[in-house]
Amino acid sequence: MEIQGRAVRKTPVTATEGNMAASYQGMGGEDLNSAGGGVATFGLAASASASTQVIKALAGRIMAVLCVSAGTGTTPVQFFDNTATASGTVIGAVPGSATVTGISFLFAMPAANGIVVQQVANGPGLTVSYY
Numbered sequence: 001m002e003i004q005g006r007a008v009r010k011t012p013v014t015a016t017e018g019n020m021a022a023s024y025q026g027m028g029g030e031d032l033n034s035a036g037g038g039v040a041t042f043g044l045a046a047s048a049s050a051s052t053q054v055i056k057a058l059a060g061r062i063m064a065v066l067c068v069s070a071g072t073g074t075t076p077v078q079f080f081d082n083t084a085t086a087s088g089t090v091i092g093a094v095p096g097s098a099t100v101t102g103i104s105f106l107f108a109m110p111a112a113n114g115i116v117v118q119q120v121a122n123g124p125g126l127t128v129s130y131y
Contacts, residue, residue, distance in 0.1 A: 042117075043127055065126050066127045068101055068102075077118065
């Protein structure tokens with residue numbers, strides 16, 4: 001079975017007040033009962049200088065990115081499927097000049113190796129939800 005293109009398994013059915021309910025879990029153990037979520041968050045601070053940060057060094061999925069503070073960067077903040085460096089397959093990008101705080105960017109992109117973010121000079125502050 002698949003949910004959002006992700007292989008899932010149904011956990012044992014439980015009875016709740018006479019109703020039968022099932023829970024769905026990704027093959028990596030992530031909870032897929034609520035679309036667009038994630039099980040963890042990572043805060044990327046707004047920065048005057050560029051930096052590379054590892055969000056997760058294992059396979060996972062970048063779900064959504066929330067802009068929490070404005071940026072004036074001229075290039076996009078990019079997310080890569082990698083364990084340590086900002087290279088390889090791009091699995092997400094947010095404008096470096098994102099100025100609307102509170103706006104979300106939805107990705108739901110798989111990362112076979114890990115999730116690495118490349119913050120740009122004068123980039124926005126972001127919160128990333130991921131599995």
